[in-house]
Amino acid sequence: MTADDLAAPTPAAPPQTGWRRPIGALAVALSCLALAAGFARWVDPFALWSDAPLVEASVDPEDRERFVVPMRLRREHAHTVLVGSSRVIQGMRIEEGLRDGILNGGLRAARIAECVAVIEAALRNPSVERIVWGLDFQAFSKQTLRGEALRVTALRNALSAGEASFLRDALLSNEALTQSFAALRRRARLRAGGTDWRARRAPWSASTIAAGLAEREQRARARSGERRVGMRFQRLFEFEYDPDVFQTYRRGLALARAAGVAVDVIALPLSGYDVEALRLIGARDDLDRWRHELAASGPFLDYSASTLASDPDLFSDVRHFAPPLGHVMLRRALGVGCDGCGERGLALYDAGRRVRSPEGLAPLPPPLPASLPHVAQTRRIYSSWLATHPDAKR
Numbered sequence: 001m002t003a004d005d006l007a008a009p010t011p012a013a014p015p016q017t018g019w020r021r022p023i024g025a026l027a028v029a030l031s032c033l034a035l036a037a038g039f040a041r042w043v044d045p046f047a048l049w050s051d052a053p054l055v056e057a058s059v060d061p062e063d064r065e066r067f068v069v070p071m072r073l074r075r076e077h078a079h080t081v082l083v084g085s086s087r088v089i090q091g092m093r094i095e096e097g098l099r100d101g102i103l104n105g106g107l108r109a110a111r112i113a114e115c116v117a118v119i120e121a122a123l124r125n126p127s128v129e130r131i132v133w134g135l136d137f138q139a140f141s142k143q144t145l146r147g148e149a150l151r152v153t154a155l156r157n158a159l160s161a162g163e164a165s166f167l168r169d170a171l172l173s174n175e176a177l178t179q180s181f182a183a184l185r186r187r188a189r190l191r192a193g194g195t196d197w198r199a200r201r202a203p204w205s206a207s208t209i210a211a212g213l214a215e216r217e218q219r220a221r222a223r224s225g226e227r228r229v230g231m232r233f234q235r236l237f238e239f240e241y242d243p244d245v246f247q248t249y250r251r252g253l254a255l256a257r258a259a260g261v262a263v264d265v266i267a268l269p270l271s272g273y274d275v276e277a278l279r280l281i282g283a284r285d286d287l288d289r290w291r292h293e294l295a296a297s298g299p300f301l302d303y304s305a306s307t308l309a310s311d312p313d314l315f316s317d318v319r320h321f322a323p324p325l326g327h328v329m330l331r332r333a334l335g336v337g338c339d340g341c342g343e344r345g346l347a348l349y350d351a352g353r354r355v356r357s358p359e360g361l362a363p364l365p366p367p368l369p370a371s372l373p374h375v376a377q378t379r380r381i382y383s384s385w386l387a388t389h390p391d392a393k394r
Contacts, residue, residue, distance in 0.1 A: 041171060069106075076127075089107075099202035116252035132333050135294070137267075137278075140241060237277060239281060280379065309368060324345070329348075
């Protein structure tokens with residue numbers, strides 16, 4: 001080897017383009033997935049692991065309930081499942097979705113077919129002993145919501161998914177990450193506001209109901225007579241009663257009873273806006289026929305023929321009853337007394353009627369007087385709606 005050979009520069013090593021680069025990228029990706037899963041597991045936004053340190057900040061039942069309810073029905077040790085629409089979600093409110101063995105399995109804008117799908121999933125949970133089904137008259141409608149068939153199919157798929165799908169949705173989905181951050185924000189707001197809803201029982205205690213009714217009465221004095229009405233309410237003017245829906249309803253009852261699970265059905269109360277809208281479109285007789293068909297299908301607790309519609313402070317908006325009333329009805333359905341609910345709470349408790357046959361039905365109350373602000377408001381809305389729907393039935 002010559003001196004010139006020793007002085008020559010050593011050639012540079014070729015760049016590492018082999019197996020190291022993809023392995024490194026895979027390691028980074030797996031690390032990110034592990035971090036995301038660990039974060040979702042720690043926050044536990046859906047309250048699926050009771051030992052999670054932030055379980056009190058779990059997801060609001062109104063928030064993505066079509067994503068949460070299927071997971072919780074498979075996972076939770078609930079002895080009672082509430083089934084129904086947003087009226088059940090908001091009116092029988094359980095902030096974290098499950099408390100004292102009662103799981104709120106309501107779905108917004110739920111049709112009867114979706115409620116039956118939830119019942120079928122609940123029956124696969126061996127801990128479930130009772131179902132409380134809050135029924136909306138408007139769910140027995142000929143109207144078809146946009147994408148309704150796809151929505152029912154997606155719900156059934158989610159309800160029947162396996163454990164691998166559950167873990168993916170609970171820990172590795174975009175929804176899990178989004179709701180984890182939302183849970184942290186919600187927890188900060190609750191601490192800042194001093195709210196302690198964790199002290200509430202399910203159903204609410206008699207003292208909580210009495211305090212809630214008193215608070216709503218005070219708010220009603222400070223509130224104007226009319227409320228904000230959205231476009232969704234106007235869909236009620238297109239309502240057409242469909243008695244054929246009872247076939248699906250009866251199938252849900254038969255499935256539960258064949259499995260030895262008790263079903264307590266509540267015909268939910270209508271707001272003053274609902275009652276007047278149904279009268280304006282000529283559906284009052286349909287409501288009575290619906291109640292008779294309901295009674296022929298089995299016993300139920302009837303709040304649909306009560307006079308509660310004339311008392312707007314019992315409703316949180318134009319369609320939904322307030323939680324104090326909802327938990328009074330829940331106590332009544334579960335056979336829990338209401339001593340200590342106050343005079344008004346006891347009156348609401350007794351406003352429901354146990355019906356075991358069509359002969360046991362009470363007559364519908366007379367139409368609401370036009371002097372009530374919400375009645376006059378509904379009539380004005382209906383007149384405006386008719387002006388833009390000239391082909392509508394009058």
